[in-house]
Ligand SMILES: O=C(O)CCC(=O)C(=O)O
């Protein structure tokens with residue numbers, strides 16, 4: 001694999017993978033594998049989310065986040081430890097930090113409808129009375145992103161010389177989370193702690209993340225040489241990156257790259273930024289032990305064996321979202 005330093009995140013066309021032409025499909029897999037082995041991020045077009053759905057989703061989340069804090073807080077249930085519903089300003093901090101990020105967000109989780117007993121493992125979703133459409137629009141976006149994520153996982157499986165369907169049963173009714181985020185306006189930037197940022201540098205916990213809205217300024221990825229590269233996705237693109245679970249499974253053959261959202265210049269701190277990541281998780285019992293094919297003399301095993309559920313619990317505690 002190449003040691004090239006990318007100046008931007010590679011752009012791919014998901015239609016190359018799904019369109020039925022075997023040569024285009026092979027090229028997509030090779031380009032995706034190359035990008036994930038190197039920088040861990042790609043931007044994809046033809047991802048299946050319609051402009052109308054994206055527009056509706058932004059509309060409902062903007063309406064929700066513009067409600068008074070006291071109203072939003074009714075949807076923050078302490079007993080859920082941030083697993084569903086609203087998570088208020090400053091609650092989450094990146095692993096290894098104590099200062100909270102300058103954001104508020106909402107968690108929408110899996111709705112199990114096929115009688116799978118895994119339903120008992122998941123808390124019920126919470127829906128705000130004030131924005132009735134959040135449920136239909138949120139769940140439609142969830143399903144669509146889940147389907148897109150499954151296609152990306154197929155491509156990853158082929159790249160790893162696994163059966164194309166390797167991830168299918170592992171993500172069926174998986175513990176994925178749709179997280180609309182509001183980086184809220186700050187009227188008095190002098191009053192925020194110097195080291196408080198919109199989202200401090202971190203790696204995502206899950207298998208892969210599909211991110212809507214990364215085109216707004218601020219998102220940066222840490223390149224291998226230590227330089228921060230801004231993400232400049234186009235409005236019709238989704239950013240799809242490797243998370244820590246996939247890095248563990250592949251013994252870092254696929255890279256979970258550190259990224260962050262920096263604050264805008266002081267005069268723009270009064271403006272909001274919105275983004276909507278979909279964190280694709282498997283079922284809790286998925287084994288994340290490094291694949292044999294990713295371990296050899298040159299690549300000794302880096303991670304202990306764990307299930308996805310064990311790993312998630314450990315990480316949620318580290319970022320302030322669990323007991
Ligand atoms: O807001 C963004 O653009 C990225 C957010 C992010 O990295 C995260 O929530 O994990």
Ligand SMILES: [Fe+2]
Pocket residue numbers: 202203204259
């Ligand atoms: Fe992230």
